[in-house]
Amino acid sequence: MPKQKLSPAAAKRKAARDLQYANSPKRKAHRRDAQKKRRAVVKAGGSVEGKDYDHKRSKMVSVKSNRGNQGNGTKSEGKKKYKVSKKQ
Numbered sequence: 508m509p510k511q512k513l514s515p516a517a518a519k520r521k522a523a524r525d526l527q528y529a530n531s532p533k534r535k536a537h538r539r540d541a542q543k544k545r546r547a548v549v550k551a552g553g554s555v556e557g558k559d560y561d562h563k564r565s566k567m568v569s570v571k572s573n574r575g576n577q578g579n580g581t582k583s584e585g586k587k588k589y590k591v592s593k594k595q
Contacts, residue, residue: 537562540591562591 513521528534541560548555548567558567 536591543592 511518511521540562544560544567545555553567555567557570559570559573560566561568561573
């Protein structure tokens with residue numbers, strides 16, 4: 508996907524929005540959960556090279572297959588399908 512062509516002011520506003528979203532409690536929970544699962548795989552002797560944790564399929568998958576809902580885009584994707592462990 509090519510980089511968006513934004514004016515400097517618009518790029519700055521977008522960066523601020525993206526940062527706010529990335530640091531939201533929901534996204535932090537996803538990152539925390541993915542790291543926990545990733546560490547568990549490494550501890551069990553598995554390889555995580557080039558893999559991400561997929562919260563919908565509940566397993567480690569390639570980075571490529573974990574982007575964009577397996578080629579179907581993300582607009583129709585439901586939030587209820589994602590399984591994230593509760594904070595302990």
